[in-house]
Amino acid sequence: MIKILLFAQLQEEIGQKHIEIEVKEITVQQLKEMLKVKFKFANLDNVMVAINEEYAMDQDVIQSGDTVAFIPPVSGG
Amino acid sequence: MIKILLFAQLQEEIGQKHIEIEVKEITVQQLKEMLKVKFKFANLDNVMVAINEEYAMDQDVIQSGDTVAFIPPVSGG
Amino acid sequence: MTDRYSRQIMFKHIGEMGQEKIGQKHVLIIGCGALGSANAENLVRAGIGKLTIIDRDYVEITNLQRQNLFTEKDCDEQLPKVIAAKKRLEEINSSVCIVPHVLDANFETLCPIIERSSIDLIIDATDNFDTRFLINDISLKYNIPWIMGSCVGSMGMSFTILPGQTPCLQCLLDSLPVSGATCDSVGIVSPAVQMVTAFQSTEALKILVEDYYSLRTTLVTFDLWSNYFQTIRVERAKKEHCPTCGKQPSYPYLQYDSQTKTELLCGRNTVQIRTGKKIPIDRLAKRLKKVGQLRVNPYLLSIxxxxYRAVIFRDGRVLIHGTNSKEIAKKIYHQLIG
Amino acid sequence: MTDRYSRQIMFKHIGEMGQEKIGQKHVLIIGCGALGSANAENLVRAGIGKLTIIDRDYVEITNLQRQNLFTEKDCDEQLPKVIAAKKRLEEINSSVCIVPHVLDANFETLCPIIERSSIDLIIDATDNFDTRFLINDISLKYNIPWIMGSCVGSMGMSFTILPGQTPCLQCLLDSLPVSGATCDSVGIVSPAVQMVTAFQSTEALKILVEDYYSLRTTLVTFDLWSNYFQTIRVERAKKEHCPTCGKQPSYPYLQYDSQTKTELLCGRNTVQIRTGKKIPIDRLAKRLKKVGQLRVNPYLLSIxxxxYRAVIFRDGRVLIHGTNSKEIAKKIYHQLIG
Structure with missing residues (x-):
């Protein structure tokens, strides 16, 4: 199981702060594709991804038990 | 092994931010006594203690693998 | 005029309804130093209905490094902090009612203010635990939420106390901490103030718009210079027999005997303070060694x-030489001992 | 005068030496909205030697809810933000040299300022990623650290970029984020500003006293209303072929083609037009006085x-309020100015 934390507009889009996915192993890229289909996210490009509080890239592999955060940059100031 | 995080004046007193102690099981009260002897802390009363980010009392038992934080209240404002 | 709050009304947890509630509420801020100034500015910019601020002190040059309502001119004029604050706050938002009290906050001065007003929330902006325990008793006795905050160096902490729900300060700390680090002994940088204020003002907004569900239930503590941040779950600290929030409360800090007592030593230009608690001289000596010329013997510490000269006895008595003012003496006492 | 900084000098990571360094440094803040005001106030209170602030905007009523340097009077007078800021900052600390620029921050305006000054640190207080990527290129090209900060709603983030050491913004975000949440679409509460400022100002102080060892190396992100806080280790994000911090940098945001001339000020129902020529305000005022309700001050004309409302700055910028259409904005511009 992978725990996924959502922030900012991603939270709003699906009305949840976190979701859980039953997979053993998946790349960041694959997870993005899966979430786009399953939850109809408008856009997951330019969203920073962290696995267990470490910056992750598209080809990185997420293991069952990991916590993944999807962090869209906020722009205001 | 128990990991102990020190804050505020406790850090200053011994010049370290954290210490590690090799024990299997110990109560908060016992740990305080041990630290007073071993590191010559002037005073560990009125210091808040948290085990794994949860408030702890003197009789609570710390297990090997736990992280214990000693947090002296700061007073300024 | 609601246009002025448009960015706040757009925020989904506030909205038009929330803004209206904020505009009807009355907040009491105790202390108008760094945390007091910053919280007051936030609430006034946010459109709070009424704000009462209590502080006994006047603006000094060493305040300007971190106390955001004050200017060099306020310092030159030695204005009481709450008076200088009111002036600036009214320039910021003329529609807020600001009630300043140049007062030492103790149970004799606070209780009447609480009893004759309808206070929705108390924000702790004091610099000592004496007053925090007093606020705690008042909060529980009069059923008013309060938001604890403190900071020193690059560290800080905050916790929100909701009568009948959360543990209270007395549950978390069995007794008055003696000699916590103070801004006057180990210094402070302004971001520590802002971080605590950010937590306090957020919780304040949640309480004012009555979004209790979103309240932080953890005690938060941080050190910005060490890049450290921790939250502590405290539900289990709530004590059934707590003298403040338990079933049969005695409100110990609302009793005359628990007060730090000050008396003028006649003709000696000295004020005596009796704290009623033992003072760990040796630890204190370590911390104060950079603050002023120090002498220590087994019975006392003098600095x-x-x-002024402060003489601190192990048994909890303190003499402040060089003043006949109880207020000045108390201030020095809190600056040195916390 | 050092007495004024005594609480900061007492702080063990600053001390006399650190205070002296702070007093010799020059910081550039880009943007003078919420983050810009708050960072500027912190640095001025802390005794920074010189502060340059750039902002293209003037004070509006909706700013007062969270932008700490401004008052109702600044808003009535429609003062440019940096001018209002300078006035307040000098009341706070008359010994700091404040250099305000009423300017749109783009590579044509920023590079000359960087080249003729000796800037020790850039603080990001902009409200858009266009400008942040520009700052990022400038930081790497001129070898100046910068501290990113942004906030919206009750959320915020911050990250410190040290050329040659940390990943840069381009490493973290391959391309410009499209349609991030803005203060004007989802609102903002002031504690979010303070929290980001607390992180930015702490890192600024570390850099100014040259305590690089203590710098936060993580990207910090939070949501105060949800009681959420996270730090992310980003060392591995550094890219060898990054066009900004890689071995053969091209600094893509310092190319002329990457600049826009007409831009929508997102969520503000406003279009900005940059004409690239100075506008003779006084002559224009004479001509426009029968056209609509007019206000003029030394910096701008508003009608x-x-x-719609058009605000025409002497330096050739025009803001058209009341529309999100570049075409309408251009039309009004042409109708008024020719």
Missing amino acids: DYQS | DYQS
Whole structure:
């Protein structure tokens, strides 16, 4: 199981702060594709991804038990 | 092994931010006594203690693998 | 005029309804130093209905490094902090009712203010635990939420106390901490103030718009210079027999005997303070060694501080030489001992 | 005068030496909205030697809810933000040299400022990623550290970029984020500003006293209303072929083509037009006085026109309020100015 934390507009889009996915192993890229289909996210490009509080890239592999955060940059100031 | 995080004046007193102690099981009260002897802390009363980010009392038992934080209240404002 | 709050009304947890509630609420801020100034500015900019601020002090040059409502001119004029604050706050938002009290906050001065007003929330901006325990008793007795905050160096902490729900300060700390680090002994940088204020003002907004569900239930503590941040779950600290929030409360800090007592030593230009608690001289000596000329013997510690001399006895008595003012003496006492 | 900084000098990581360094440094803040005001106030209170602030905007009523340097009077007078800021900052600390620029920050305006000054640190207080990527290129090209900060709603983030050491913004975000949440679409509460400022100002102080060892190396992100806080280790994000911090940098945001001339100020129902020529305000005022309700000050002219409001700055920028259409904005511009 992978725990996924959502922030900012991603939270709003699906009305949840976190979701859980039953997979053993998946790349960041694959997870993005899966979430786009399953939850109809408008856009997951330019969203920073962290696995267990470490910056992750598209080809990185997420293991069952990991916590993944999807962090869209906020722009205001 | 128990990991102990020190804050505020406790850090200053011994010049370290954290210490590690090799024990299997110990109560908060016992740990305080041990630290007073071993590191010559002037005073560990009125210091808040948290085990794994949860408030702890003197009789609570710390297990090997736990992280214990000693947090002296700061007073300024 | 609601246009002025448009960015706040757009925020989904506030909205038009929330803004209206904020505009009807009355907040009491105790202390108008760094945390007091910053919280007051936030609430006034946010459109709070009424704000009462209590502080006994006047603006000094060393305040300007971190106390955001004050200017060099306020300092030159030695204005009481709450008076200088009111002036600036009214320039910021003329529609807020600001009630300043130049007062030492103790149970004799606070209780009447609480009893004759309808206070929705108390924000702790004091610099000592004496007053925090007093606020805690008042909060529980009069059923008013309060938000604890403190900071020193680059560290800080905050916790929100909701009567009947959360543990209270007395549950978390069995007794008055003696000699916590103070801004006057180990210094402070302004971001520590802002971080605590950010937590306090957020919780304040949640309480004012009555979004209790979103309240932080953890005690938060941080050190910005060490890049450290921790939250502590405290539900289990709530004590059934707590003298403040338990089933049969005695409100110990609302009793005359628990007060720190000050008396003028006649003709000696000295004020005596009796704290009623033992003071760990040796630890204190370590911390104060950079603050002023220090002498220590087994019975007492004496320190030259500004134009005063403080003599601190192990048994909890403190003499402040060089003043006949109880207010000045108390201030020095809190600056040195916390 | 060092007495004024005594609480900061007492702080063990600053001390006398650190205070002296702070007093010799020059910081550039880009943007003078919420983050800009708050960072500027912190640095001025801390005794920074010189502060340059750039902002293109003037004070509006909706700013007062969170932008700490401004008052109702600044808003009535429609002062440019940096001018209002300078006035307040000098009241706070008359010994700091404040250099305000009423300017749109783009590579044509920023590079000359960087080249003729000796800037020790850049603080990001902009409200858009266009400008942040520009700052990022400038930081790497001129070898100046910068501290990113942004906030919206009750959320915020911050990250410190040290050329040659940390990943840069381009490493973290391959391309410009499209349609991020803005303060004007989802609102903002002031504690979010303070929290980001607390992180930015702490890192600024570390850099100014040259305590690089203590710098936060993580990207910090939080949501105060949800009681959420996270830090992310980003060392591995550094890219060898990054166009900004890689071995053969091209600095893509310093190319002319990457600049925009007409831009929508997102969520503000406003279009900005940059004409690239100075506008003779006084002559224009004479001509426009019968056209609509007119206000003039030394920096700008503002006119109510149809259902719009046009604000014309002497330096050639024009803001058209009341529309999100570049075409309408251009039309009004041409109708008024020719």
